[in-house]
Amino acid sequence: MFSDFLQFLVTGVTIGATYALVALGFSIIYNASHVINFAQGDFVMIGGMSAVFIIATGVPMPVALLIAVLFGGLVGILLYKGGIEPARDAGVIPLIIITVGAALFLRGVAQVVWGRSYHALPPFSGDEPIRFLGVVVMPQSLWVLGITVLIVAALGYFFTRTMLGKAILATSHNRDAAKLMGINTNMVLLVSFALAGLLGAVAGVIVAPITFTYYEVGVMLGLKGFVAAVLGGLGSFVGAIAGGVILGVTEAMMAGYISSDYKDAVAFVLILLILFFMPSGIFGKGGVERV
Amino acid sequence: MSDHKVDNNALAADNPTVSARPPAEALRELRRWRWQDLVFSARYGGFFVLLAAVLLAPLFLEGLYEFDLAILVFINASVAITLNLLVGYAGQISLGHAAFFGLGGYGTAILATRHDWPALAALLAGVLLVALVAFVIARPILRLKGHYLAMATLGLGMIIYLIITTETGLTGGPDGMSVAPMEVFGYLVFDELVWYWITGILLLLIYWLSVNVIESPVGRALRAVHGSEIAAINSGVNVTHYKTLVFVVSAMVAALMGGLFAFYSGFITPTSSDFMHSIEFVVMVVLGGMASVVGAVVGALLLTLLPQFLAAMADYKWLVYGLILMLVMIFMPKGLVPTVHGWIRRWLP
Amino acid sequence: MSILRVESLTKVFGGLRAIDDLSFTIHPGAVHSVIGPNGAGKTTLFNLITGVYKPTSGRVLIEDRDVSGLATHQRAALGMSRTFQNLQICMNMTAIENVMLGRHLHLDGRFLPSLFRLPRIVRGDAEARERCAELMEYVGLGKYINAEASGMPYGALKRLEIARSLAAEPKLLLLDEPAAGLNTTETAELDGVIARLGDAGVTVVLVEHDMKLVMNISEHIVVLNYGKKLAEGTADEIRRNPDVIAAYLGAA
Numbered sequence: 033m034f035s036d037f038l039q040f041l042v043t044g045v046t047i048g049a050t051y052a053l054v055a056l057g058f059s060i061i062y063n064a065s066h067v068i069n070f071a072q073g074d075f076v077m078i079g080g081m082s083a084v085f086i087i088a089t090g091v092p093m094p095v096a097l098l099i100a101v102l103f104g105g106l107v108g109i110l111l112y113k114g115g116i117e118p119a120r121d122a123g124v125i126p127l128i129i130i131t132v133g134a135a136l137f138l139r140g141v142a143q144v145v146w147g148r149s150y151h152a153l154p155p156f157s158g159d160e161p162i163r164f165l166g167v168v169v170m171p172q173s174l175w176v177l178g179i180t181v182l183i184v185a186a187l188g189y190f191f192t193r194t195m196l197g198k199a200i201l202a203t204s205h206n207r208d209a210a211k212l213m214g215i216n217t218n219m220v221l222l223v224s225f226a227l228a229g230l231l232g233a234v235a236g237v238i239v240a241p242i243t244f245t246y247y248e249v250g251v252m253l254g255l256k257g258f259v260a261a262v263l264g265g266l267g268s269f270v271g272a273i274a275g276g277v278i279l280g281v282t283e284a285m286m287a288g289y290i291s292s293d294y295k296d297a298v299a300f301v302l303i304l305l306i307l308f309f310m311p312s313g314i315f316g317k318g319g320v321e322r323v
Numbered sequence: 324m325s326d327h328k329v330d331n332n333a334l335a336a337d338n339p340t341v342s343a344r345p346p347a348e349a350l351r352e353l354r355r356w357r358w359q360d361l362v363f364s365a366r367y368g369g370f371f372v373l374l375a376a377v378l379l380a381p382l383f384l385e386g387l388y389e390f391d392l393a394i395l396v397f398i399n400a401s402v403a404i405t406l407n408l409l410v411g412y413a414g415q416i417s418l419g420h421a422a423f424f425g426l427g428g429y430g431t432a433i434l435a436t437r438h439d440w441p442a443l444a445a446l447l448a449g450v451l452l453v454a455l456v457a458f459v460i461a462r463p464i465l466r467l468k469g470h471y472l473a474m475a476t477l478g479l480g481m482i483i484y485l486i487i488t489t490e491t492g493l494t495g496g497p498d499g500m501s502v503a504p505m506e507v508f509g510y511l512v513f514d515e516l517v518w519y520w521i522t523g524i525l526l527l528l529i530y531w532l533s534v535n536v537i538e539s540p541v542g543r544a545l546r547a548v549h550g551s552e553i554a555a556i557n558s559g560v561n562v563t564h565y566k567t568l569v570f571v572v573s574a575m576v577a578a579l580m581g582g583l584f585a586f587y588s589g590f591i592t593p594t595s596s597d598f599m600h601s602i603e604f605v606v607m608v609v610l611g612g613m614a615s616v617v618g619a620v621v622g623a624l625l626l627t628l629l630p631q632f633l634a635a636m637a638d639y640k641w642l643v644y645g646l647i648l649m650l651v652m653i654f655m656p657k658g659l660v661p662t663v664h665g666w667i668r669r670w671l672p
Numbered sequence: 673m674s675i676l677r678v679e680s681l682t683k684v685f686g687g688l689r690a691i692d693d694l695s696f697t698i699h700p701g702a703v704h705s706v707i708g709p710n711g712a713g714k715t716t717l718f719n720l721i722t723g724v725y726k727p728t729s730g731r732v733l734i735e736d737r738d739v740s741g742l743a744t745h746q747r748a749a750l751g752m753s754r755t756f757q758n759l760q761i762c763m764n765m766t767a768i769e770n771v772m773l774g775r776h777l778h779l780d781g782r783f784l785p786s787l788f789r790l791p792r793i794v795r796g797d798a799e800a801r802e803r804c805a806e807l808m809e810y811v812g813l814g815k816y817i818n819a820e821a822s823g824m825p826y827g828a829l830k831r832l833e834i835a836r837s838l839a840a841e842p843k844l845l846l847l848d849e850p851a852a853g854l855n856t857t858e859t860a861e862l863d864g865v866i867a868r869l870g871d872a873g874v875t876v877v878l879v880e881h882d883m884k885l886v887m888n889i890s891e892h893i894v895v896l897n898y899g900k901k902l903a904e905g906t907a908d909e910i911r912r913n914p915d916v917i918a919a920y921l922g923a924a
Contacts, residue, residue, distance in 0.1 A: 068470050115649050122656040129609050132602055133648030140642025262474050297485040300478035307475045308463040341872045343810040352818050353805055532787050539786035539793050540779040547773045550762025559748035559777040
């Protein structure tokens, strides 16, 4: 009984960690630019798919994974340079459409270059399950959790201890003030998109051995990452992580105890309830419009 | 929902009035009749072109395939025009509109096919079902703004889509279900040409009625909700009422078109209600031009025909589609029709 | 009968008492002013009167009717109209359409008559357009009658808000810092517009921290300081009031 619960919890936290990474990407870009990047899920796809195909060329796995992640960051930069920067002042709805267009474009390219079939990445360290307190844990789950914790710690360090990180935070609070203080806000935006691309690609790489990857894998992952970000309060980093984990665990519990039929609906029911009853998310700060 | 009607007598009676005669020239300018206003207006020029196109196109269309495309354009344009009332005029984004299309389609299809309802009754029931869903959800959902509204409408759409996909017993699940042909008063609507006229005339009607709404106090209130909700409220506009109204109306038209689409194609699948289909509807509006009725029609036309051209290079379809979206939004953020209209206006005296 | 009465109105934000046990009465006709230094709670007061904020305690009465339960648009229907310190103009509309928005309550705003474009809709809009052109001329915007709102200068937009408010033919007109951001010439023009409104019998309540503008045209002044009423009276009385001089003029 209790071991069932633990099992669901482990499953939920693992997938939740992936959502959290995607949600962090949403929040970083939103903070820097107030853009909702609908291509965030496709960074995940890029990470997973490029890892698969780089490994296929015979490059050793760790190197391949690193290249795949860096490639995700590069795609983030290209998205900013090619899509967002030229349309900086276009307003919310056009910017949403631009990122949707970018998402379709990335999917289209992936489909042309890599085809439509499903691919699996080999687990990082074997697939011998670990048994603990009656719970079966795949080693890959530990990789997912470990890497996520590592990344969150690194991000925490980056945003509180480095000049560039602080500049990004300052820009997200008040762009004009940041500009006046001599912060290169254009650089901040570029770095934010690169970071979001890196985070997405990391998520794609670490989760690919568990869930498979294919050219459309980013659609649902992106939407759920967005849900996780809003759940925790759009723009809040702690919220993004909490939102991801809460979403993953709720999904796993729902699938485990009730039925897996509506596993994918959990995210959207949750988000409607949160928006209706706590419009600024669990960790968000409420804003009042000034008249 | 209708406490916006006020007792005008309470206002009028003892109110002091102020006024001044504007310069005759300004008044003349205000009343002046310009041929541009006629030619480039949605009510006259735009409607005339659409009317001529619908009437004359059958002379040039050849074969089932081309008629099929025309019918799809009419259906999509009808949805896009009313979605534009919500997104372009009232400024309320919806990323879940296809769910209303799909829900209307499935509601109609299930009643007509599984329960042998008369076609028109099934259509009506599908539309009313969606109206009810939209009305119930409107109040909480339209309190949200910007990205949160985008997220909420997206979530609502996903939930409806997932229900349609999962309730296999009712809907046939991911494989979809076949739909009995539409029978109206004993007449079996089967011929492409008949469908052409049904959807074409409905489009003209929806176009005309939408222009009526836009050019009225209701339309002004909707645009004010977009421009400044605060100004609207303080001018006595019941913002909640108008948001709900336009949300429900646009959902109902989407449902009607979904029902007709189900009958017409004889088959309906959950993709009719999925996220990508919602995005397609929004893109029709944004590409053609927000707050432009003509733009919605042009957007629907382009987005319906584009995939057909791209079909020749099937693998590159999404790639090109995405690229076009990005380029148009970067270089013409107002959309095609308002941008081109702006160019023409600068050319003219 | 008073047109507006505020009774022991209090609004607390967090721990800050933005409006603190404030009471005053506005009688019909003439120009009334609420003045006070920045942060005295003037705009908060307007937001409480129009129903944007709910008071922590106390109440607002319009023509002796308690409006506590009414939403902002319902209060507008009682004959109250306002302008904003930060412009609230619909930039997606033309200038005259912005003014016509102000006539909303005098027009038929129901869906079905508009959908079928009944003759009354066409006639109502045509009449409203002429009427609003007159109002634009009245506030000195005659040359902008056919302009897009987004292409107008700041000073003109301020007056456009006044025209929109007047289009409602309000019994009570609330002006929130209409002179803010205007240059001397524009302020003087505005001065004239407001004075003429008072003469025409519109009850104007003006919120300002520009003392000069207020003193010239107001018949009755309420001075706020830290959300409390510091003084009330005619311009002369206020000018001589030692508390006002100390708190307000002295600091200026």
